[in-house]
Amino acid sequence: MDGIEQKDTEEEAPSVIDRYYTRWYRADMKGKPCEDHCILQHSNRICVVTLAETHPILQSGRTIKSINYQISDGCSRLNNKVSGKSKRGGQFLTDFAPLCRITCTDETEYTIYSCIRGRLLEVNENILKTPTLLLERPSTEGYIAVILPKFEESKSITENLLSREEFESVVSKRNVAESQPS
C-alpha cells in the first residue's frame, strides 16, 4: 500500500495551481508583441492575474525598477477596498483596465491589464516591497491582482482568452517566425 502511494508522489506532483486553477492566456496584449498575461481561474470563479512566462519583463537579465499601482492621477489600485461577503466597494474592471505599470531598469515601461471583467478584490502589495517576487515567482507570490467576476459572467469572461494549448501553439509559432529571418 505504502509502495503505491510512494510511486504516485514521485511523479511530478501537480502544484496548487494545477489542482485548483485553470490557466487562461491573453497573448500580445493590446497588440504589443509578447506582452502575454496569464489568468488563473479558481474553480470558485475567482481569478488571479499574473504575467505569463513569456512576458518581456521575465526575459533574461531584466530587472525591475518600479511597480506603480497608481494608474492615473485620480485612481490608484492601492486604494481599492472591499467589505463584507459581497465585496462591496471594489473597483469594477473591464478587459482593458490597467492594473499597474512596471518599469524595468532599462527604462522600458509595461502596463499590466485586467484581461477580464470583474470586481477588483486585492492587488499584491508584496511585490512593491520585493519586486524580485515578480521575476522569480511570477505565477504564485508574484501575482498582480485578484479579481472576482460576476457570477453570471464567470463562464463567459474566459471566452476571449486562450487555453493553455492554444497559447502554447501561439508561442511556438512565434518562435518559428522569430528564428526564420536570422
Add this chain to the structure above:
Amino acid sequence: MLPLKEKDKPIVQKLLSAGCCARCILRFCCIRVQATYRRPQQDTLEELQTFIHSAENSQSHDAAAPETSGENNQSHDAAAPETSGENNKSHDAAAAAAVTEAPQEPPSKRAKLEPSGTNAASEGGDGNAAAAPRIAAGVKAEKYEFDSLVLSVSLPAQLCVREHSCWLHVKKEVREKGLVLDKDDIIPLKEAFKWIMQGLVSKELGGAVVVTKSALEVGVEFTHKETDADCHFLATVCPDCFKPAKNKQFESMVLVFPCRHFPCPPTQPSSCCSPQGVQCLHLSVFVAGRYNKFCRSLPQTPWLIDGERRMESSVEELIAAPVLSTFRAEGFNFSSSGREDVDVRTLGNGRPFAMELLNPHRSRLSRMEMKQLQQTINKSSDKIRVRDLQIVTRRPIQREDISFIGDIKELTLDQKTPLRVLHRRALAVRQRVVHSMNVHFLDPHHFHLRLKTQAGTYIKEFVHGDFGRTKPNLCELLRTDADILELDVESVDVDWPPAIPE
C-alpha cells in the same frame, strides 16, 4: 534635526569629549532613525555640538566659549577650553579622548573625532563612500546577474572589547536615560553600519536593492591592524575561555572583563578599518531533466580505477559542460534516479536526473532559454540526449533541514482569507497561532507534519502559502517550495458536548 532628548545630553557630552565619532554617539543614544546615520558625519557632529551648547546657554553660561562650555561642566572630565583642555586632561581622560568609535565604525573609520572636532570629520565623513565602491566593484567584477543582494559584514573582533569599554564609560548616563535601557538597547554597530552602507552600495550598483534576504550574499570582512592587539589581554586574563573556539564564549567573556584591563573609554585610533576583499556567493540553482544514453561505451559518471581514468567522457560531463557555462556556475553535483552499467543503453523517455549548480552567476533562464540549452546539449553529442530540461526548486531535504520546525512554538500567522473561500467570506487578514508542530521525516521529498493550532487556522494555506497570502508559511520557513498532499484532522479539542460514557 537629530531626535535627541534632554536626557541624551550627558551621554553626548561624555562621548564627544572622549573623541567618539558622531554616528556612534547616535548609537549610544539609541537613535533608531536610519536617515540620521546616512547624513554626512560632519553635519551630525556640528549638530551634536550645537545641541550641547544649547543646553549650556539655557543654563545661563555666556556663549563666548561655545566649544568648551560643555566639557567644562563635566566635573570628572578635563576642565580647560577645548584645544588645551583635551591635552591637559589627566592621563586617563586623555586616553579617553580618543575613543574606540573610529574603528568601531568602519564606514567612518577615519572619522575619529579629534579634540577640536572639526577637520577630522570632513576627512572621515567619506569613509563610507570609499568602502562602497570597493564592495560594488567586487560584486561587479564577478558579473552576476542579480537584482538584489544581502550584505554580510564581518567586523574586527576587538570591536567587542572597545564597544564594551565605551559602554562602561557611559553606562550610568545611558541607564538614566530610560528605565529599562541596557547595553542591548544600544544600536548594534553592525546594524548602523548596514543602514549607511546599503544605500551607498545600492547606488554604486545602479539600483540593485540591498535587502535582508536574497539569493546573492556579498560578504565583506573588515580588519583594523592598529587595534588588533586590543583583545589580546583576554588571553591572559581568562585563558581558559580560548580553548573551545566559539564566538559566543568570546563575547560573553568580553562582557565580564573589568575596566582595569583596558582603557575606558578606549584609545582613539588614527586609521580606518579596511575591507579585506569581497566574497560573493549565489545560492545554488537546481536543474532537472531526463537523459537517454545511446552508446555502449559511456559511463554515467567519470570512471576512475586507481586514480586512472577509463573512457574519455561520461553522461554527467556531456550534460554538465553546457549547463555550467550557461549558468556560469563554479561547480555542480550530479545525481540521478539510479544508474546503468557502462555498456547498457538507456532508451525510451530516459532516466531522470538533477544537478545542483554551485554559485551560479546567472540564475534566471526563461523556458525558451532552457530549451535552447537543451538543444545545445543535444547537438554537442550523439551519445546522449536530454529532454524536459528545467529549473527546479524542489530540492531534496534532509532530516536536519526540517528538524528545526519542531522547535517553533506559538507561531503567529497572518492569513488573508484564502482564495479558495474568498468567494463566500469577507476579505480580511486574520491572525492565527500555530501552538506547536512536529515533523517526521519520510524521504528526501516527503515528511509528516503534525500541528496543534488555534481554531480557524487554514492549514493548507499555511503549508503552500496561498500565493504568499499566508505569512509566514511552510515554504518560507523551509526556504523551499512545499505543498500538502494529504490532511487529516486528528482531534478537535472542544469540551462540548460532554462525552457520554459507553
